[in-house]
Amino acid sequence: MDTEATEELRLPRSRQANERLHAMIPGGAHTYAKGDDQYPENLAPVISHGRGAHVWDVDGNRYIEYGSGLRSVSLGHAHPRVIEAVRRELDRGSNFVRPSIVEVEAAERFLATVPTAEMVKFTKNGSDATTAAVRLARAVTGRPRVAICGDHPFFSVDDWFIGTTPMSAGIPAATTELTVAFPYGDLAATEELLTRYQDEIACLILEPAGHTEPPPGYLAGLRELADRHGCVLVFDEMITGFRWSEAGAQGLYGVVPDLSTFGKALGNGFAVSALAGRRELMEWGGLRHSGDRVFLLSTTHGAETHSLAAAMAVQTTYVEEGITARLHALGERLAAGVREAAAGMGVGGHIVVRGRASNLVFATLDEHGQPSQQYRTLFLRRLLAGGVLAPSFVVSSALDDADIDRTVDVVAQACAVYRKALDAADPTPWLVGRPVKPVFRRLA
Known part of the structure; x- marks a missing residue:
């Protein structure tokens, strides 16, 4: 097998942190959609901190992040107007x-x-x-x-x-x-x-x-x-x-x-x-x-006063800075780039971008055009290896054109591997572990 198929991002500190999480917290996270079962095996980064459109894991890796906080962090992490409003209230009691x-x-x-x-x-x-x-x-x-x-x-x-x-x-x-x-x-x-x-x-x-x-x-x-x-x-x-x-x-x-x-x-x-x-x-x-x-x-x-202050700052920022329009513009640039990259690698019918530009998701389809958790695993693994953390393609306004262009480059590399798996009609060699799992399922 070629080295591209076996190359693996290693996250030793994240793996240790995940073990500690599972030892004390049912599911290893306080939100099922953040569980490590949603990510390729041993490739579930545990976050240290974030700023703007980027997050860092406890292993020191930096990622361009999408779907931030399950779509909640639409202005980017530690947004200055929001943080300033929160700090002002914290000193006054909460x-x-x-x-x-x-x-x-x-x-x-x-x-x-x-x-x-x-x-x-x-x-x-x-x-x-x-x-x-x-x-x-x-x-x-x-x-x-x-x-x-x-x-x-x-x-x-x-x-x-x-x-x-x-x-x-x-x-x-x-x-x-x-x-x-x-x-x-x-x-x-x-x-x-x-x-x-x-x-x-x-x-x-x-x-x-x-x-x-x-x-x-x-x-x-x-x-x-x-x-x-x-x-x-x-x-x-x-x-x-x-x-x-x-x-x-x-x-x-x-x-x-x-x-x-x-x-x-x-x-x-x-x-x-x-x-x-x-x-x-x-x-x-x-x-x-x-x-x-x-x-x-x-x-x-x-x-709590600081959360309400954050909400007021968010609404002011949206209105004064035209955030909704920016989210749509960023999403349109990303969707166009991903579709072009997928088509260029011959997988345009298998990696499908859907949704409003401000709220993009992607589907990973197998050789028969059916949704596939195995191919999703392959795709997520390649994105992570390229420094892109993307359970979806939901954008934040903190992204810039360089982030989008870098993401598209990584997607293109992932699509090249995806094409090889489709040609083999078997993505298993590229999974390096169990497939990711749906959140809603009867058995753990």
């Missing part, structure tokens, strides 16, 4: 027995940035926000069922969603039975579902856009269906928020949901997310109504 004035300022800033919402409540993670939206919809409608978009991969760590995945251990079937699914882009199928469960579905929850743009009239059609069937329309804007526009997908496409949830890019890595929506619904979780109270969101750390 959590008090009563709301701080920062909570007022953060809410005002958010509602000015996302004018389609009338009220907002902050929390620390996206799952809390989406579950609060579901609970509120059930309370407002008096209905038990939740309709999720079955084409979107993740909504919450809570039972109402996780029970529908292969990792449903520990979740009662009675809970899962209350969650039903509808296909993205198919209004007729969604109406059939709403009719089948007439007066039972509390809400429709979906990402307003994903790897493809919504079909013309689709989101407006969902809005009409929700109104006609008396259910709540919820947009999960964890990913689309800020990356599609400063006001999210709802601001870009002009369709206003009843409730929406934001996170990820909102804090540039700091823990903050939001539930936003119509005052009429949101007040059910407040004190200024005469009905039954809804336990909407009440978290000890939900309004």
Whole structure:
């Protein structure tokens, strides 16, 4: 076998750190998508620090990083405007027995940035926000069922969603039975579902856009269906928020949901997310109504001042520096380069770049054109060896043209190996270990 196939990046300190992680933390990480099973065997770098679009592992290797913080660090690591805002608040205290004035300022800033919402409540993670939206919809409608978009991969760590995945251990079937699914882009199928469960579905929850743009009239059609069937329309804007526009997908496409949830890019890595929506619904979780109270969101750390300061700095930076447009420009340059490199090496039909330019992912297809974890492993291994850490091609605004050009060069080298594996109709010799695994699977 040629040396190119056997060449291996060695990460001894990262391997030791991974062993320590697994000894104390179930799964070896606090997020399943960050697990070492998502990377080639013995090639899961443990990060020391990051700055801008680059990260360094504990072995001293530097990488150009994509998908930073599972899409959350969209401005790049240690962004100066965000860090300055956070430091200013840290010296003033981070959590008090009563709301701080920062909570007022953060809410005002958010509602000015996302004018389609009338009220907002902050929390620390996206799952809390989406579950609060579901609970509120059930309370407002008096209905038990939740309709999720079955084409979107993740909504919450809570039972109402996780029970529908292969990792449903520990979740009662009675809970899962209350969650039903509808296909993205198919209004007729969604109406059939709403009719089948007439007066039972509390809400429709979906990402307003994903790897493809919504079909013309689709989101407006969902809005009409929700109104006609008396259910709540919820947009999960964890990913689309800020990356599609400063006001999210709802601001870009002009369709206003009843409730929406934001996170990820909102804090540039700091823990903050939001539930936003119509005052009429949101007040059910407040004190200024005469009905039954809804336990909407009440978290000890939900309004830590430094995280809210980070969110305000992020929104200001996006608006003043045109970050969304920059993300699209960088993504377009990267997508064009990767497609050209793949085509040049004869694998254009096997390494496929998908998604909006600000939120690119890639698929690795085998010799039959089917998605392949083995070929993904080969591709990731070659990217890592070239100093590119890329579980996706989701860009941050800290990347520059030189980073993109370097990435494309590394992709071209990876494509050359990919072509050899396709010609052999067997990628196994290039894996050097077990293949990467999907996050959602029944057995460890």
